Amino acid sequence: MLRRNRFGFRMRRRSFSNRLLQVLVVLSVLILFVYFLLYALRLGNDSLGPDYSWLKTRNMSHFILPDEDTTLLEPRVNHCSPTEKLRLVMFIHSVPGHFQARRVIRKTWLKEMLGYPGVKGFFILGQAESEKEQTDVVKEHGLHDDIVQHNFIDTYVNLTLKTTFMLKWLTSNDCHHSKFVMKLDEDSFINPAKMWDSLEHALLHTATAKSLINYLPPTAATTTKSKQDLFIAESVDYLLLGHVFQTVPIRDPTNRWYLPSRFYPLNIFPKFLSGTGYVFSNSISQMLYQCALKSPFINLEDVFLTGLCATTQMGFKFTHHPGFWPSKPSIGPNYVCYYKTYPLVHPLMPDEMEEMWVKIKDDHNCETFYFAFVQYATSFVDLFRNLFRL
Ligand SMILES: *[C@@H]1O[C@H](CO)[C@@H](O)[C@H](O)[C@H]1NC(C)=O
Numbered sequence: 047m048l049r050r051n052r053f054g055f056r057m058r059r060r061s062f063s064n065r066l067l068q069v070l071v072v073l074s075v076l077i078l079f080v081y082f083l084l085y086a087l088r089l090g091n092d093s094l095g096p097d098y099s100w101l102k103t104r105n106m107s108h109f110i111l112p113d114e115d116t117t118l119l120e121p122r123v124n125h126c127s128p129t130e131k132l133r134l135v136m137f138i139h140s141v142p143g144h145f146q147a148r149r150v151i152r153k154t155w156l157k158e159m160l161g162y163p164g165v166k167g168f169f170i171l172g173q174a175e176s177e178k179e180q181t182d183v184v185k186e187h188g189l190h191d192d193i194v195q196h197n198f199i200d201t202y203v204n205l206t207l208k209t210t211f212m213l214k215w216l217t218s219n220d221c222h223h224s225k226f227v228m229k230l231d232e233d234s235f236i237n238p239a240k241m242w243d244s245l246e247h248a249l250l251h252t253a254t255a256k257s258l259i260n261y262l263p264p265t266a267a268t269t270t271k272s273k274q275d276l277f278i279a280e281s282v283d284y285l286l287l288g289h290v291f292q293t294v295p296i297r298d299p300t301n302r303w304y305l306p307s308r309f310y311p312l313n314i315f316p317k318f319l320s321g322t323g324y325v326f327s328n329s330i331s332q333m334l335y336q337c338a339l340k341s342p343f344i345n346l347e348d349v350f351l352t353g354l355c356a357t358t359q360m361g362f363k364f365t366h367h368p369g370f371w372p373s374k375p376s377i378g379p380n381y382v383c384y385y386k387t388y389p390l391v392h393p394l395m396p397d398e399m400e401e402m403w404v405k406i407k408d409d410h411n412c413e414t415f416y417f418a419f420v421q422y423a424t425s426f427v428d429l430f431r432n433l434f435r436l
């Protein structure tokens with residue numbers, strides 16, 4: 047009896063602390079459950095994200111209208127003559143109201159870039175927000191003759207349309223005779239000499255044309271059979287250069303890069319090139335355009351074109367360039383040596399860009415142990431940030 051009593055007492059004591067533990071465990075599970083439930087509800091709540099009620103179809107042809115003229119403005123002078131040896135055509139995605147950004151770009155890096163042989167540069171825009179704004183854009187275009195404007199509403203979720211309109215204009219224009227095309231954001235800072243170098247030294251990949259037969263333009267597919275045979279027989283040399291991203295979709299509707307899961311249900315992206323600046327060969331621009339027209343709309347232009355089209359569907363390979371910085375280096379992001387050394391750093395506001403342009407022209411020495419150390423430390427920090435997705 048005594049033993050039992052003692053045993054019972056012990057049991058009771060133990061069971062008291064056990065209970066407490068149980069209660070704690072159950073409570074924390076409940077709290078976690080409610081937390082994840084709320085989180086999931088928030089993630090699933092499209093009403094927090096951008097309004098897609100206008101998107102009645104995801105068929106890109108309905109927006110791009112490949113057989114119709116959709117340009118509102120384009121250069122009056124034919125900048126890309128078919129006889130000129132063109133090396134690079136740059137398209138800067140710009141917002142109609144961002145007059146200052148274009149003004150700064152024109153008088154800084156773009157001006158110098160255009161001094162290299164066979165380089166052309168255009169700003170690509172959608173509709174202006176008001177008639178007044180459109181009048182100003184037309185005036186600006188009158189002065190500089192470097193704006194390509196298409197008929198769509200220029201919003202962040204419509205950047206995929208902007209990229210596809212860029213391809214539409216390019217492929218219907220003599221500019222597609224240039225060797226390379228570059229797509230840029232208006233807040234990307236370019237170091238012309240370094241950018242030129244990275245194109246000079248880029249090695250091309252080769253694809254068999256056979257694997258690309260589905261992406262021939264409709265006209266080429268219907269022209270003489272011999273022409274088509276020729277195309278099939280040949281291989282295609284190409285370059286897809288930029289910062290290669292290997293990442294996952296963001297499902298938080300309040301995030302700028304939110305991707306609704308009904309657009310893309312998988313939880314991993316194919317490799318893609320950061321939209322802050324990527325280069326592709328004109329040898330594949332027509333095929334990229336055809337692929338874009340056939341692919342259902344998603345709101346992330348770089349994932350759409352360089353990921354889902356170029357990688358997943360067409361099987362192209364990328365050339366990663368560590369000197370293309372989609373987000374500024376984490377240590378001393380405004381340190382002048384980054385901008386003197388790397389072809390592309392993003393993002394810079396127009397006044398920062400203007401300031402940095404002056405700075406990179408001074409004779410600041412970057413061949414120092416200090417800068418080597420800073421770069422080393424930066425890559426270390428970035429590695430950690432990527433590992434833990436900070
Ligand atoms: C998209 O629209 C075009 C033009 O209306 C049509 O020819 C094409 O078949 C459509 N594509 C799909 C996948 O529905």
Ligand SMILES: *[C@@H]1O[C@H](CO)[C@@H](O)[C@H](O)[C@H]1NC(C)=O
Pocket residue numbers: 097100109197198199200201203204207
């Ligand atoms: C995107 O463009 C389409 C087609 O021009 C337009 O109907 C829609 O309103 C635009 N979306 C937004 C959010 O502005």
